[in-house]
Amino acid sequence: MTAKQGVLLVNLGTPDSPSVKDVRRYLAEFLMDGRVIDVHPFWRNLLVRGLIVPFRGPRSAALYRQVWDAQNGSPLLHYSRLQQQLLQQELGETWVVALAMRYGNPSIAAAMANLQNAKVTRIRVIALFPQYASATTGSVHQQVMDLVSRWPVIPEISFVNSFHDLELLIGAFAANGRKYQPHSYDHILFSFHGLPQRQLLKSDHMRAHCFQTTNCCSTFDAKNRHCYSAQCHHTASLIAGQLQLRPDHFTVCFQSRLGREPWLQPYTSDVIRQLAAEGKKRLLVFCPAFVADCLETLQEIGLEYRKAFLDAGGEELQLVEGLNGSPVFTRALAALARG
Numbered sequence: 001m002t003a004k005q006g007v008l009l010v011n012l013g014t015p016d017s018p019s020v021k022d023v024r025r026y027l028a029e030f031l032m033d034g035r036v037i038d039v040h041p042f043w044r045n046l047l048v049r050g051l052i053v054p055f056r057g058p059r060s061a062a063l064y065r066q067v068w069d070a071q072n073g074s075p076l077l078h079y080s081r082l083q084q085q086l087l088q089q090e091l092g093e094t095w096v097v098a099l100a101m102r103y104g105n106p107s108i109a110a111a112m113a114n115l116q117n118a119k120v121t122r123i124r125v126i127a128l129f130p131q132y133a134s135a136t137t138g139s140v141h142q143q144v145m146d147l148v149s150r151w152p153v154i155p156e157i158s159f160v161n162s163f164h165d166l167e168l169l170i171g172a173f174a175a176n177g178r179k180y181q182p183h184s185y186d187h188i189l190f191s192f193h194g195l196p197q198r199q200l201l202k203s204d205h206m207r208a209h210c211f212q213t214t215n216c217c218s219t220f221d222a223k224n225r226h227c228y229s230a231q232c233h234h235t236a237s238l239i240a241g242q243l244q245l246r247p248d249h250f251t252v253c254f255q256s257r258l259g260r261e262p263w264l265q266p267y268t269s270d271v272i273r274q275l276a277a278e279g280k281k282r283l284l285v286f287c288p289a290f291v292a293d294c295l296e297t298l299q300e301i302g303l304e305y306r307k308a309f310l311d312a313g314g315e316e317l318q319l320v321e322g323l324n325g326s327p328v329f330t331r332a333l334a335a336l337a338r339g
C-alpha cells in the first residue's frame with residue numbers, strides 16, 4: 001500500500017440551515033472564539049450570548065435565507081465541497097483531501113479523524129483565507145494544533161500562513177474579472193472583509209507600522225508582511241496590475257463591520273455612496289478575501305450594496321463571482337498542497 005499525503009482545507013463555517021435556531025448556534029460558536037471577539041471571556045460571554053446572538057440571530061437568519069439554495073444549501077459549504085473534489089482530482093489518489101469548517105460542520109475534528117484513519121504520512125493545512133488574520137487563519141491553525149497534539153503519532157504537519165500574493169490566485173481573480181471587461185466600468189472596488197483596527201495593532205509585533213502614517217498599508221515590505229490590511233492592499237494591487245487598471249480607477253475598501261469600534265477603513269458602504277454622489281454609474285466589485293461565494297459576497301455586496309448604489313443614483317453594480325470551481329484556483333490549491 002502506497003503511503004498517502006493529506007491536505008486539510010478549512011473555511012470559516014456556516015450554519016446547518018437558515019433557521020434562527022441553527023444561525024444562533026453557529027454565531028455563538030463563531031463569536032465565542034477568543035481570536036474573533038478578543039476581549040476578556042466574561043465580557044465576551046455577556047456580549048455574545050446576551051446581546052449579539054439573541055438580536056443578530058433572527059436578522060442573520062433572514063439574510064441567510066436570501067442566499068440559501070434549495071438544492072445545494074449554504075453557498076460557502078457548496079463551493080468549498082466543489083473545491084475539495086476538484087483538488088482531489090487534480091492531486092490524484094496518492095493524496096487524501098479533507099474539508100472542514102472552523103465553526104459548524106463538517107468539523108475540523110471529524111476531518112482530522114478521516115486523515116488519521118487514512119494513515120496519511122504528512123498533512124498540509126490550508127486555511128482558505130488568502131490574507132492572514134488571527135481571527136481566521138490563526139484560529140484554524142490553533143485548533144488543528146490542539147487536536148493533533150493529542151494524537152499518539154504526530155505526522156509531519158505544515159501550515160500555509162497566507163497566499164495573498166500567489167501568482168495563480170491573482171491570475172484566477174484576474175481571469176474572473178476580465179470576463180466583465182473592467183475598463184468599461186466607471187470604477188472598480190476591491191472589497192475585503194474588515195477587521196477591528198485593534199486586532200491589526202495586536203499583530204504589529206514591532207509596533208512599527210500599523211496606523212503610524214497615512215496609507216501605511218499601501219506598500220508591502222518586511223515590516224508589514226503579517227499585516228492583514230497590507231496583504232489586502234497587496235492582493236488588490238497585484239490583481240489591478242494584471243488587469244492594467246490605473247490607480248485612480250480602483251479603490252480598496254472593507255465590508256462586514258460588526259459593533260461600534262473602528263474597523264479597517266474606508267468602509268465599502270461609504271465608498272459606494274461617495275462614488276454614486278460623484279456621478280459614477282457602473283461599478284465592478286471584486287471580493288478577494290473570499291475564495292468561495294458566501295453570505296458576504298452574494299448578499300452583502302450582490303444584494304444589499306447593489307440596492308444602496310442603485311438607490312443613490314447608480315445604474316449597475318456587478319459582483320465578480322468568487323473563485324468557486326475556477327480551474328486556475330484548483331491549480332493554486334495544488335501548488336499550496338505540494339508546498
Ligand SMILES: C=CC1=C(C)c2cc3[nH]c(cc4nc(cc5[nH]c(cc1n2)c(C)c5CCC(=O)O)C(CCC(=O)O)=C4C)c(C)c3C=C
Binds near residue numbers: 193293
Ligand atoms: C475572509 C476573511 C474573514 C475575516 C477576516 C473575518 C473576520 C470577522 N468576521 C466577523 C463576524 C462575522 N462574519 C460573518 C460571516 C463571514 N465572515 C467570513 C470571513 C471572514 N470573517 C465569511 C466567509 C463569512 C460568511 C459565512 C457564510 O456562511 O456564508 C458573520 C455571520 C453573518 C452575519 O451575521 O453577518 C459574522 C457575525 C468578525 C467579528 C470578524 C473579526 C474579528
Ligand SMILES: [Fe+2]
Binds near residue numbers: 193256
Ligand atoms: Fe466574518
Ligand SMILES: [Fe+2]
Binds near residue numbers: 200211217227228229
Ligand atoms: Fe498595517
